[in-house]
Amino acid sequence: MKKSKYELLAPAGDMAALRAAVSAGANAVYLGYDEFSARAKAKNFDKEELREAINYAHLRGVKIYVTFNILIADFEIKRAMDRVKMLYDIGVDALILQDLGIAWEIRKNFPDFEVHASTQMAVNNFYGAKFLKDMGFTRVVLARETPLFELEKIKELDIDVETFIHGALCVCYSGECLMSSMIGGKSGNRGECAQACRKSYEILDFDGNKIGKRLYYISPKDLNTLDDVAKIINAGGYSLKIEGRMKNPEYVYTVVSSYKKSLEGKLTLEDKNDTEQVFNRGFTKGLFNGDFGNDFISSDRPDNRGVEVGKVIDARKNSGKVIFDEDVFEGDGLEFISSSGRFGMRSNSFYEANIPHEINLFKAPILNSKINRTFSKKLYEKVDEKIENFDYKRDLDIDLRIKIGERPLIKVKTGDLSANFELDRVVEVAKKSGLDRERVIENISKTGDSIFRVKNIDLDLDDNAFLPISAINELRREATKILGNKILEGSIDRFEIENKLENKNFKHRVKDFCLLPLEVYQCFRGFFPFPFGDNFSLEF
Numbered sequence: 221m222k223k224s225k226y227e228l229l230a231p232a233g234d235m236a237a238l239r240a241a242v243s244a245g246a247n248a249v250y251l252g253y254d255e256f257s258a259r260a261k262a263k264n265f266d267k268e269e270l271r272e273a274i275n276y277a278h279l280r281g282v283k284i285y286v287t288f289n290i291l292i293a294d295f296e297i298k299r300a301m302d303r304v305k306m307l308y309d310i311g312v313d314a315l316i317l318q319d320l321g322i323a324w325e326i327r328k329n330f331p332d333f334e335v336h337a338s339t340q341m342a343v344n345n346f347y348g349a350k351f352l353k354d355m356g357f358t359r360v361v362l363a364r365e366t367p368l369f370e371l372e373k374i375k376e377l378d379i380d381v382e383t384f385i386h387g388a389l390c391v392c393y394s395g396e397c398l399m400s401s402m403i404g405g406k407s408g409n410r411g412e413c414a415q416a417c418r419k420s421y422e423i424l425d426f427d428g429n430k431i432g433k434r435l436y437y438i439s440p441k442d443l444n445t446l447d448d449v450a451k452i453i454n455a456g457g458y459s460l461k462i463e464g465r466m467k468n469p470e471y472v473y474t475v476v477s478s479y480k481k482s483l484e485g486k487l488t489l490e491d492k493n494d495t496e497q498v499f500n501r502g503f504t505k506g507l508f509n510g511d512f513g514n515d516f517i518s519s520d521r522p523d524n525r526g527v528e529v530g531k532v533i534d535a536r537k538n539s540g541k542v543i544f545d546e547d548v549f550e551g552d553g554l555e556f557i558s559s560s561g562r563f564g565m566r567s568n569s570f571y572e573a574n575i576p577h578e579i580n581l582f583k584a585p586i587l588n589s590k591i592n593r594t595f596s597k598k599l600y601e602k603v604d605e606k607i608e609n610f611d612y613k614r615d616l617d618i619d620l621r622i623k624i625g626e627r628p629l630i631k632v633k634t635g636d637l638s639a640n641f642e643l644d645r646v647v648e649v650a651k652k653s654g655l656d657r658e659r660v661i662e663n664i665s666k667t668g669d670s671i672f673r674v675k676n677i678d679l680d681l682d683d684n685a686f687l688p689i690s691a692i693n694e695l696r697r698e699a700t701k702i703l704g705n706k707i708l709e710g711s712i713d714r715f716e717i718e719n720k721l722e723n724k725n726f727k728h729r730v731k732d733f734c735l736l737p738l739e740v741y742q743c744f745r746g747f748f749p750f751p752f753g754d755n756f757s758l759e760f
Contacts, residue, residue: 227458233466248283253307255299286307286314327355335359336357338361349381361459383460384443387442389443391517418439442502473607474498526592613673622685624684628695653684
């Protein structure tokens with residue numbers, strides 16, 4: 221099958237977010253299993269939830285990639301490989317890996333299991349990509365800092381290139397930051413990054429004198445390349461990745477939908493505004509597009525700022541007069557600025573645009589300060605309705621044979637796949653009136669909430685033939701079930717291999733991979749003292 225020009229890859233932290241991603245037009249979804257994921261605080265998926273997610277996605281032509289992207293200690297290898305086998309068996313399309321030792325074992329034991337090199341490997345050039353290709357990786361997820369000219373070189377290799385196009389950024393190369401580990405013992409390479417880059421800091425000289433006020437000096441803005449995705453594809457990017465496994469379904473739908481429209485040349489100003497409204501820390505086009513300094517860092521704040529919708533035109537102790545640039549609805553989240561900092565509230569009324577309004581506040585806002593909307597109830601309602609009304613369907617052709625003295629037979633077909641089902645009962649001669657042709661067609665067409673939509677029906681029905689309507693429903697239900705299973709079986713290509721994981725004694729060797737200094741301690745603590753003293757603790 222001919223490969224598409226690009227893949228739009230969406231995040232999912234739970235089943236609701238996955239449904240949102242699929243309904244918005246994602247070609248693939250990446251998500252975390254309960255263990256060995258770099259987003260330990262995300263809800264993630266257990267085995268049964270993951271099986272449901274795979275079936276839901278594969279029936280709709282969407283791939284599932286599982287993040288297995290942390291560094292794995294020696295004592296965890298056996299358990300990790302058991303989980304890999306489970307993920308392989310239930311039909312995961314690919315694993316996203318950071319640990320080279322685990323990657324090596326997967327390539328030996330599951331040679332047809334597609335493996336992607338996580339951005340946590342910090343690969344950012346041709347030679348790194350070539351090494352991974354030679355090792356058996358089919359895809360490299362490039363570090364977010366990789367310049368476009370390196371993409372152009374890497375595309376000469378026969379390896380898929382995945383690159384981030386939207387969402388949160390790291391101040392360091394992914395996988396190379398030990399700040400969270402050093403400050404609080406929460407390792408980003410173990411899925412527990414405490415986001416030290418989102419904290420405020422002072423700048424001191426070498427003598428300890430303060431030379432810069434407390435700000436968020438190392439908190440990056442969010443990446444936004446809505447206007448640049450064509451440039452990324454032309455440079456060699458194939459899989460276009462949206463960050464956000466901790467985000468809600470409304471965020472996932474809004475961002476994925478906007479990028480889908482951008483890729484199809486259908487992006488509107490409303491889409492851009494919705495993308496900004498749903499969540500933003502300020503936007504940057506990223507280092508690879510030349511943004512740096514104040515174009516890359518959001519030094520004034522590390523969190524969602526929403527969008528500006530008005531200003532304060534009269535300020536008092538517990539109230540104020542405001543004017544909005546656009547309508548504000550009951551339930552919207554509003555943010556004001558006081559002399560002691562920002563404060564928020566939920567709008568308890570509708571406020572029409574361009575008209576002064578009195579508003580009760582629990583703090584005095586600053587005169588002429590701006591008002592931001594951090595949550596749009598109307599946007600969420602609009603998105604929720606679109607997700608709810610998403611209706612993916614495959615055209616279904618039905619050939620139904622109901623002949624007296626024979627078992628009823630149904631044949632169904634969608635695309636190149638077909639299935640047959642014969643009911644274990646014989647069609648009888650009607651004692652009163654035979655089956656009505658129109659009623660048979662009506663019932664056989666009721667595909668309900670399945671992925672099928674009946675397009676053509678060829679009905680061979682004997683006059684005066686009798687069969688209960690429940691039997692006709694069973695014919696349709698069983699035939700479409702068989703066809704659905706065929707779609708799932710054909711959704712991923714596996715070949716039979718022999719593996720004996722249960723008898724294997726896994727052990728990483730130094731030459732297999734290299735751990736960073738603090739991660740070395742995390743793997744072997746208890747064997748030697750920790751240099752920071754007894755009062756310093758590590759949490760796993």
